[in-house]
Amino acid sequence: MELQGKSVSQGVAIGRLSVYAKKDNVVKRERIEDTEAEIKRFAEARTKAIEQLKGLYEKALKEVGEEGAMLFESHQLMVEDLDFIEGAENIINQEKVNAEYAVARTGDTLAEIFANMEGNEYMQARAADIKDVSNRIVSVLQGNDDSGLNATEPMILLADDLAPSETVQLDKSLVLSFVTRGGSSNSHTAILARTMNIPSLITVDFPDDVDGKMGIVDGFEGKLIVDPDEALIESYKKRQEKEAEKRRMLQELKGKETVTKDGKSIHLYANIGGVKDVADVLENDAEGVGLFRSEFVYLESDDFPSEEQQFKAYRTVAEGLAGKKVIIRTLDIGADKQVDYLNLGNEENPALGYRAIRICLDQVDIFKTQLRAILRASYYGTISIMFPMIISVDEVKKIKKILAEVKEELDEASVPYKDVEIGIMVETPAAVLMSEELAQEVDFFSIGTNDLTQYTLAIDRQNAKLESINDPHHPAVLRAIQMTIENAHKGGAWCGICGELGADTTLTETFLRMGIDELSVSPSKILSVRDAVRNLDLSK
Amino acid sequence: MKEFKYTITDPEGIHARPAGLFVKAAAAVPCKVTIEKEGKEVDAKRILGVMSLGVKQGEEITLKTDGDGEDDAMETLKKFLQENL
Numbered sequence: 001m002e003l004q005g006k007s008v009s010q011g012v013a014i015g016r017l018s019v020y021a022k023k024d025n026v027v028k029r030e031r032i033e034d035t036e037a038e039i040k041r042f043a044e045a046r047t048k049a050i051e052q053l054k055g056l057y058e059k060a061l062k063e064v065g066e067e068g069a070m071l072f073e074s075h076q077l078m079v080e081d082l083d084f085i086e087g088a089e090n091i092i093n094q095e096k097v098n099a100e101y102a103v104a105r106t107g108d109t110l111a112e113i114f115a116n117m118e119g120n121e122y123m124q125a126r127a128a129d130i131k132d133v134s135n136r137i138v139s140v141l142q143g144n145d146d147s148g149l150n151a152t153e154p155m156i157l158l159a160d161d162l163a164p165s166e167t168v169q170l171d172k173s174l175v176l177s178f179v180t181r182g183g184s185s186n187s188h189t190a191i192l193a194r195t196m197n198i199p200s201l202i203t204v205d206f207p208d209d210v211d212g213k214m215g216i217v218d219g220f221e222g223k224l225i226v227d228p229d230e231a232l233i234e235s236y237k238k239r240q241e242k243e244a245e246k247r248r249m250l251q252e253l254k255g256k257e258t259v260t261k262d263g264k265s266i267h268l269y270a271n272i273g274g275v276k277d278v279a280d281v282l283e284n285d286a287e288g289v290g291l292f293r294s295e296f297v298y299l300e301s302d303d304f305p306s307e308e309q310q311f312k313a314y315r316t317v318a319e320g321l322a323g324k325k326v327i328i329r330t331l332d333i334g335a336d337k338q339v340d341y342l343n344l345g346n347e348e349n350p351a352l353g354y355r356a357i358r359i360c361l362d363q364v365d366i367f368k369t370q371l372r373a374i375l376r377a378s379y380y381g382t383i384s385i386m387f388p389m390i391i392s393v394d395e396v397k398k399i400k401k402i403l404a405e406v407k408e409e410l411d412e413a414s415v416p417y418k419d420v421e422i423g424i425m426v427e428t429p430a431a432v433l434m435s436e437e438l439a440q441e442v443d444f445f446s447i448g449t450n451d452l453t454q455y456t457l458a459i460d461r462q463n464a465k466l467e468s469i470n471d472p473h474h475p476a477v478l479r480a481i482q483m484t485i486e487n488a489h490k491g492g493a494w495c496g497i498c499g500e501l502g503a504d505t506t507l508t509e510t511f512l513r514m515g516i517d518e519l520s521v522s523p524s525k526i527l528s529v530r531d532a533v534r535n536l537d538l539s540k
Numbered sequence: 541m542k543e544f545k546y547t548i549t550d551p552e553g554i555h556a557r558p559a560g561l562f563v564k565a566a567a568a569v570p571c572k573v574t575i576e577k578e579g580k581e582v583d584a585k586r587i588l589g590v591m592s593l594g595v596k597q598g599e600e601i602t603l604k605t606d607g608d609g610e611d612d613a614m615e616t617l618k619k620f621l622q623e624n625l
Binding site: 070073074077078081082083084110113114117120122123126130274275276296300301302303305306308309312313 | 547549551552553555557559560563564583585586587588589591592594596597598
């Protein structure tokens, strides 16, 4: 039997399936006479629940660190929350019912409010926290102990959903994988699985009778295989070994230089799309950020993001990288990414339309706000600025003039900033053809291979029918890259690649032979590219 | 009564962790503290209330302090917002 779900943590697990039946507290509605005594029982149960949560906080602190442990501190606050307490007390007083019932109903009502917060996945996931808190108090009231899950041998754990307190009480060394019917990629279990580096699936609709059977979790394809045959188990074991070997090898490459056997070194940077990616960058040991897509500050806003808002985001990343280089690309939006407040309208050919630097040079106010935010943030790290969609020297001259004006304004206001390197994306055939002249104007080039391929081959990359001929290895694209690198060096600029092609290890040798100075790839590809570089010998 | 408008810059909005810290800070001041978003006003000393506003990045909230020590309370809480959210 093969069941499809969604993977929230990669990897392969093979083992016995264990279905966790939630210990549901059966709560009866009972009439009581002495409401005061009931309210006192409720207060005592809260005190005990808080003691339990303090214990769990300490345990989580040791196991998963402060970030994970904080959760139990917010649970404590929920136990002490007046909306919750007053809600339950009102029910006790008005309906003359037992505390168990009052707590369970209040918990349900509050959880409902969060579950109904449309469009806020994070808060929706918090409904589980509230239920968890009210269950805890009910358990205390009923005199149930806080037992959690019982496991004696390594197993793949299947459940509807797991509450944070249930997972913390678990002996983690026995869990090979988490598979849940519900859950979300933001749920506590998903986060925990990623921290533990074990595969995890959500939204798998498994029947209860799989309990005790053998199973395979394929965290790459999002599959749960029940009762696999020997041959399948064997092939997954091989996959598991390969993954483990790869991980071990990649871990060894952390902290190592990105240098070939014959001593040619390049810079290996990461591409990021927001502040939250910084952890990935550091974890994978990138030497800096080669492409920080600033679009997210525009896409996540309902109105023009303020200078302050942008400044904070850029500063956070600059500080997070602690002095390593961060290349921020200015606004790169067109009609294909609709942002209401920009009023871009629809276009026949958005890829060839009013977009990126064309908007910035037309609506200079938007551009200046961003440049000011970037320059201010430059004071807190090592920032470079990169401009997208350039087609002429004239554009670069205009940009430099605007940048000089912004600097002057900052000087007048005595706002500190550092000198920043400036560079351009080379992603249009025009920029390639003009690269010799452009190199005189800037400090660096970064080749955007996705767009360069699209524009060079005249193939719309969104068109599925053309996928078979959309070849980024096309000699025309490679020749364009070569020409760009050579002309960059002639003009005294350095040259990198930040498109997807940069992570293509079948081309790493080609790029190095062409003289590339930098590759910027997604954080998860950093170590495999470093491995490819370190295995090269260009003298041969 | 003191008022202060603030636009949340934290990419995750007012999520559980800072909400917890903020509620703790609000609970420690003597006066009444509320947060308002789009006409909905909640007691800032109650975590479920604060979280139920579901404040996201880029959204504006109004912080109000009212009563004994409202000036000091505003200073403390304003600083907390600016530094953490």
